[in-house]
Amino acid sequence: MKNMNEMLDQGAGMAPWIMEMMLNLAIAIVIFIIGKMLASKVAKFLESRMLKSNVDKAVAGFASSILYALMFAGVILMALGQLGVETTSFIAILGAAGLAVGLALQGSLSNFASGVLIILFRPFKAGDFIDAAGQAGTVDRIELFSTYMKTPDNRVIIIPNSAIANGAIVNFSKEKTRRIDLVIGISYDADIKLAKNLMQEIVDADERILKDPACTIAVSELADSSVNFVLRPWVNAADYWTVRADVLEKIKYTFDEQGVGIPFPQMDVHVHKEAE
Structure with a gap:
């Protein structure tokens, strides 16, 4: 008790x-x-x-x-x-x-330090389309340890800042203009001058293609199956993909109408018959 x-x-x-x-x-x-x-x-x-x-x-x-x-x-x-x-x-x-x-946590601290460097030196900003750490997309935001990007098909990519800072960065939005590099092949029996004139007319008719710098149209290679042209028009960066697709489509239709052949990859086989 x-x-x-x-x-x-x-x-x-x-x-x-x-x-x-x-x-x-x-x-x-x-x-x-x-x-x-x-x-x-x-x-x-x-x-x-x-x-x-x-x-x-x-x-x-x-x-x-x-x-x-x-x-x-x-x-x-x-x-x-x-x-x-x-x-x-x-x-x-x-x-x-x-x-x-x-x-x-050296990796996390490295990501933080890399984020600070990215903010200070500004190799890209939100809204820029970049290729970094093997990924391409539009920059959405930069946080303490990682950078958020969105792909054209609306996927979100989260990349550690250190992976971006320690590798090559390609900023497709940094400059206002871009050059479209196309390789157009025609058959060997096609008229080279006619093909060149048709491509020049297509370029001149498109108002989105800049006049300065001038577009380059020239024979670049006598390839195995075709005579290859380089077609290099300059456009505003925002018009790059639409102009590229439209020019390719117009070239195909115009060449078909004018009889300029675009050959399939092919190989000539010569058979020699030996005398008995």
């Missing part, structure tokens, strides 16, 4: 401490939830304001990601402080642990 009374007395003495811990835990949870929501809203607000100020979408996304990470780290420290954790010593412990974690 005496032991029971002692246990009740100890429980009664611990009740205020337990209540205080429960209250601090509840407050810490509230701080974490509200802080996380606030950090997300502030980061989105910053991104929207930067976009309204005509800041590049990639830069705005990168800046909002950094702001969210910093605010979220602050929220965690505030929640731990509410629980009675000594944040100064905790920060020191985090610093020591951060070194070990940093060594284990």
Whole structure:
């Protein structure tokens, strides 16, 4: 009976401490939830304001990601402080642990550093069509560790920033104009001058093809099955694919109407009969 009374007395003495811990835990949870929501809203607000100020979408996304990470780290420290954790010593412990974690996460840190370099040197911006890390697509946004791209068939490609920064980047949208490189083959018995004149008429009739620089039309090769022309018109970058498709289609129809043959790949076989 005496032991029971002692246990009740100890429980009664611990009740205020337990209540205080429960209250601090509840407050810490509230701080974490509200802080996380606030950090997300502030980061989105910053991104929207930067976009309204005509800041590049990639830069705005990168800046909002950094702001969210910093605010979220602050929220965690505030929640731990509410629980009675000594944040100064905790920060020191985090610093020591951060070194070990940093060594284990060299790839992630490399992606972060590469993202900073991409933002600083701006080899591309949001909306540019690029070929990087073996993938081609339109840049959507640059985040802390990766870059988001969309392909013409609306697939989303997520590429680590380090893979982009450490490789060759082809930016198809950097310049306002592009040259279309076509190889047009005609049969050996076709009229070369007629074929050249027909292609020149097609180029001259298309208003989307630029007059300066002038289009190049010339015989480039006497191939196995055809006489090959190079056709190199200049167009605005936005018109590249439509003009390319239209020119090829017009050449096919025009050559068919004018009797200029476009040969299939072929091989001539000569058979010699030996005398008996």
